[in-house]
Amino acid sequence: MMFSPESLLQLLQRFIKKSIQIKQIHSVLITNGNLSIPNPYSFQWATTLYYNTLIRAYLNIHLPQTTLLLFTHMLSHNIPLNAHTFPSIAKAAAASNITPNKPLYTQALKRGVLADPFVRTSFIHLYAETGDLFSARNLFDEMPEPCTVSSNALLDGFCKYGDMDSAFLFFESMPMKDVYSWTSVVNGFVKKECYDRAIGSFQQMVMQRFSGDCVVRPNEATFVSVLSACANCSGIVGLLYGKQIHGYIIKNEAGVSAFVGTALIDLYGKTDGLEYAMRVFGRLVNKEVCAWNAIMGALASNGKEKEALDVFDKMKVGNWRPNEVTFVAVLSACARAELVELGLQIFNSMLSRFGVVPGMKHYGCVVDLLGRAGFVEEANEFIRTMPFEADASVLGALLGACKLHGVVDLGVEVAKKLYKMQPQECGQYMLLSSIYAEKENWEHATSSRNVMVDAGFQKPPAYSTVNATVCN
Known part of the structure; x- marks a missing residue:
C-alpha cells in the first residue's frame, strides 16, 4: 500500500509519541525512498522535514541513540539541516551524555542557525547537562536577550554539578x-x-x-x-x-x-x-509503588518490621509489582527482625517470581540479615558466592556483624579489605578497635586508634537532641 508524502508526514505527527507506529512509518519512508534525495535540487526541504519529524519522534519515545543515528544519516546523505534539526539533536546528545559536544556545535555554526534563540538555548542545556559549564556560560553571555528558559538551562547546570555559589549569584541576577x-x-x-x-x-x-x-x-x-x-x-x-x-x-x-x-x-x-506517615499513606488516592516502598521503609526503620512485611503482603494482593527498592525495604525489615528464613525466601523469589535481578544493595541486605542473626561465617560464605565483587557497603555490613558477635579474626580480615577500598574512611578503624576492645585485646585496640590518628582522621563528635513538647 502506497502513501503520499503528505499522508506519511501527517501520520508521523499524529503518532509522534507512539513507539510501534513511529517505527512502522519509518520503515515505510525507507521503503518508499522518502529519506533519500535522487535529485539534489528537488524536494530537499520535504526530506529534511521527514528527518526532523522522525528525530523528534524518536526523542519523544526515549530513543536518543536512534535520534543521533538519524542525524548522522542526514550528514552522510547531504540532507540539509535547519534550525528545527538542532534542538532535538542537542537534547538527544544531553540524554545520551555525549561528549565532546563541539562537533555538534560546529555543525550548527557552519549552517548559520545559532542566531535562533531555541538553537542556542538547546546548546546551553547540552553543555550544562554534560558538565561543560564554561562553554554554557559563554554561549549564554553571547545571547543579546536571554530568556527565562535559557537562564534556567544554565542555572540547572550549576545546581546539578554542585556549584551553588555560582548558581545562587546567577539566580539572584535573573530578572x-x-x-x-x-x-x-x-x-x-x-x-x-x-x-x-x-x-x-x-x-x-x-x-x-x-x-x-x-x-x-x-x-x-x-x-x-x-x-x-x-x-x-x-x-x-x-x-x-x-x-x-x-x-x-x-x-x-x-x-x-x-x-x-x-x-x-x-x-x-x-x-x-x-503516625502521620500512616495517615498520609492511608489517604493517598493513587498509591504508586514508590508510596508502598516508602511506608514499608518507614515502618521498618521505626521498629515495626512485621507491620512492614504485612504491608508487603497487601501490596502483592493488590497486584502491585515490587521493584528493586521494594526488596531493599523488605529485606531490611527481615534483617532488623532477624527473620532469616523468610528473608532468604524473599531474596530467592526476586528473580524467579518477580523478575527483579538482585543488585549490590540486596546482597548487602542478606549479609546484614545473616550477620545480625549470628550467622557470621554464613554471611562471609554468601559474599563469596556473589556474582560480583562486594563493595564497601556489603563488607561494612559483615564488619558490623563481626563487631556485634565478637568475631575478631574475620573482623580484622574484613577491615583490611575495607581499608584498601576506602583508605580515607575512619569507620573501619573505629569498628576494628571496638572489636579488639570487646575481647579485651587493648594493645591492638589502641594500635587501631593510633593508626587512625596518625593518618589524620578524626571521629565525628557525637551529639544528642531533645524533643521538647510544649503543653498549653
Whole structure:
C-alpha cells in the first residue's frame, strides 16, 4: 500500500509519541525512498522535514541513540539541516551524555542557525547537562536577550554539578524567575546537603509569589525536593518545617499526588512521625509503588518490621509489582527482625517470581540479615558466592556483624579489605578497635586508634537532641 508524502508526514505527527507506529512509518519512508534525495535540487526541504519529524519522534519515545543515528544519516546523505534539526539533536546528545559536544556545535555554526534563540538555548542545556559549564556560560553571555528558559538551562547546570555559589549569584541576577528556577535552587541545595538553605529558598519562593508579571507557585518537583530537605534535617526542626509545608499543600493544592505523598511518608518516617506517615499513606488516592516502598521503609526503620512485611503482603494482593527498592525495604525489615528464613525466601523469589535481578544493595541486605542473626561465617560464605565483587557497603555490613558477635579474626580480615577500598574512611578503624576492645585485646585496640590518628582522621563528635513538647 502506497502513501503520499503528505499522508506519511501527517501520520508521523499524529503518532509522534507512539513507539510501534513511529517505527512502522519509518520503515515505510525507507521503503518508499522518502529519506533519500535522487535529485539534489528537488524536494530537499520535504526530506529534511521527514528527518526532523522522525528525530523528534524518536526523542519523544526515549530513543536518543536512534535520534543521533538519524542525524548522522542526514550528514552522510547531504540532507540539509535547519534550525528545527538542532534542538532535538542537542537534547538527544544531553540524554545520551555525549561528549565532546563541539562537533555538534560546529555543525550548527557552519549552517548559520545559532542566531535562533531555541538553537542556542538547546546548546546551553547540552553543555550544562554534560558538565561543560564554561562553554554554557559563554554561549549564554553571547545571547543579546536571554530568556527565562535559557537562564534556567544554565542555572540547572550549576545546581546539578554542585556549584551553588555560582548558581545562587546567577539566580539572584535573573530578572524573571519561574517555578523551574526556584525548584533548581531548592534541589541544588538539597544535593549539597545544605538543607536549611533549601528550606529557606522554598519559604522565600512562597512569600514572594510573583516574579514580574508571572505568578510563581510550587509544583510537584518543588514539594518533593523541599520535603527531602526537611527529612534530612537533624532534630525536630525538619519535622516542624515538614508539617508547615504539608499544611501548605493541603490548603493550596487539589490533592496529594503519589510522589508528594511518598516524600511526606519518607519525611515522617525519618522524624519520629510514623503516625502521620500512616495517615498520609492511608489517604493517598493513587498509591504508586514508590508510596508502598516508602511506608514499608518507614515502618521498618521505626521498629515495626512485621507491620512492614504485612504491608508487603497487601501490596502483592493488590497486584502491585515490587521493584528493586521494594526488596531493599523488605529485606531490611527481615534483617532488623532477624527473620532469616523468610528473608532468604524473599531474596530467592526476586528473580524467579518477580523478575527483579538482585543488585549490590540486596546482597548487602542478606549479609546484614545473616550477620545480625549470628550467622557470621554464613554471611562471609554468601559474599563469596556473589556474582560480583562486594563493595564497601556489603563488607561494612559483615564488619558490623563481626563487631556485634565478637568475631575478631574475620573482623580484622574484613577491615583490611575495607581499608584498601576506602583508605580515607575512619569507620573501619573505629569498628576494628571496638572489636579488639570487646575481647579485651587493648594493645591492638589502641594500635587501631593510633593508626587512625596518625593518618589524620578524626571521629565525628557525637551529639544528642531533645524533643521538647510544649503543653498549653
